[in-house]
Amino acid sequence: MFKDITLGQYFPVDSPVHRLDPRTKIILLIMYIVMVFIVKDLWVFALVIGFMLFMTAMSRVPLSYVIKAIKPMKWLLPIMFLLNLFMVRTGTELFSWKFITITTGGVRQALFIVLRLVALVSGASLLTLTTTPVSLTEGLERLLSPLKIVRFPVHELAMMMTIALRFIPTLLEEADKIMKAQLARGADLENGNIFKRAKAMLPILIPLFVNSFRRADELALAMESRCYHGGEGRTRLRVLKFSRGDLAALLIMAAMLTAVILLQRFLPFDHQIAAFVKGLLGVGK
Amino acid sequence: MPIVIEKLTHTYQNGSVNAFTALKDISLTISDGEFVGLIGHTGSGKSTLIQMLNGLMQPTEGRVTVDGFDMNDKKQRAKGRALVGMVFQYPDHQLFDETVYKDISFGPKNMKLNEEEIDKRVREAMRLVGLDFDEFAEKSPFELSGGEKRRTALAGIIAMYPKYLVLDEPMAGLDPAGRRAVLEMIDDFRRQLGCAVIMVSHSMDDIARSAEKVVVLRKGEIFRCGTPQEIFSLSDELREMGLEPPFAARMAGELRRRGMDLPKDIYTNEALVKALAEIKGGAHV
Ligand SMILES: Nc1ncnc2c1ncn2[C@@H]1O[C@H](COP(=O)(O)OP(=O)(O)O)[C@@H](O)[C@H]1O
Ligand SMILES: [Mg+2]
16 A cells, blocks of 8 residues: 555666766756746747756656656646636737636746746656665755854754655555554544544554654664764765766756856847747737 | 455556566465464565455455455455454554553454443453453553563454454564463464464474464465475475474484384474384383
8 A cells, every 4th residue: 555655766777867976966956946947938948948858868767757757736737827827917918708818928927837847846856866865865965064064953954864764665664564453453444524534543643653763762772882973073985976977067057057047138039939920910019 | 154265366566667476376265263374485475365365455366255255345345354353463563552451442342342242352352362451451552561562462353253363473573482372372262262263474383283274385376285294294395495394393304314213294292202202112112
């Protein structure tokens, strides 16, 4: 039951993207997100999408896996699209019937919202598809390490994240076993109103919590008995290395970002094209 | 009426790349009052098979009928499940209530029995597993020792008066005295409640002591099924599968190899002692 849920959807192949330093990938994602948000032009957006597809191809992750990440939004996307289409009233009017009015501004906004969401989610999922959860937290720890100066517990936070990630599958498996044990004792989890069902969850939640606390205790003991005492002076098994590939990737991304900003500023393609189309159709003045 | 398993095949994560066939074409009948021992290497599919017996899992192919109730059918499953009591390996997956008394009565309560009947059954179950009522009834199940927890978990199932008692490695992690106690308890219920017992165990000695029928699983298939005599005379095959034949069978084999004239069907300590005493007695006369 619970075991079928896949978490930490890492796709294990070897590729230039997989080999990048997790820090690089996190920075790339941040730059990419900035890029997605500053683009206001459909043509430039095509460039962003193209970049995304290029990265996916480089990573050797099947496109279908990236698309799977978008699937949970199959209801959100159409709703967002329609809301923006009908609610936004800027630009010229295209269509009007009773209380429904569609404007050029609405069409733009609706398209952009959908494109932005798709671009964001697929970008983020490409990161988790090409980076193991452990190296992701490692990268995060290193990136946030300047915050240690203001006594922010960066190492502890990263350690907590690593442990949590490590124990999610264990916990799901255990929940499955507990559920079976109680079902075998005739527990009824499916019938009754919401209060009844909430109460029926108790025989599952209590053992789950009790076991988790016990496990946490044991883990703490096991860590201390191996001399763990926080991040200070701790060395690493795998030292993150910033390679030439990382530098190249960051430079390409920086170039992309600059290009997008410049294009955005000096080449308002959209308006020219809109004018061109209108001219052809002989509408609008 | 018996439990009938017909051409049962089960594949985990069917249809995905991780698909794994844990059971292949299993057919087996468990008659009323029978004691069946289920043995096999770790990962041979024992736990998967017994979870099918009370419908906690549905097979990919084939079916299980419990006293005529088809466990693939959602409506009949509840009725069949009430006949099959299932004891899992870890009591920690099952204990949840404030007191031992309340925890044991969880199953009978789910069966919608009246207060009087529940009370009677809880007392009876506690007596059968050797938990003193006055001492333990009001204790929290979380402050018990490992052995007491296991007794409580067993009592929780016995109080449901199952017609078939299924145990998944009930003796794992117990000391020799604890093992013997649990095994004796199981023999006791069987005599008093007249239930059939299906027990998974790694210990051939335990199986040899009580089982009337032994089923050997290998890689998801029934390798052999027969009386303990038939199965334990196959010492070499068992050993090849990574299973250790019972002590008495090993001993008798070794003595035979060294020229002692012992019958081939010895697999319990009692039989070995008897055979040896006969030889010794004969030599003296
Ligand atoms: N939920 C699951 N998903 C995938 N494979 C599983 C799952 N549960 C068990 N298996 C696999 O099925 C096989 C049989 O498991 P199991 O029935 O637990 O064996 P046993 O109890 O004999 O040790 C094992 O190889 C195990 O890895
Ligand atoms: Mg098992």
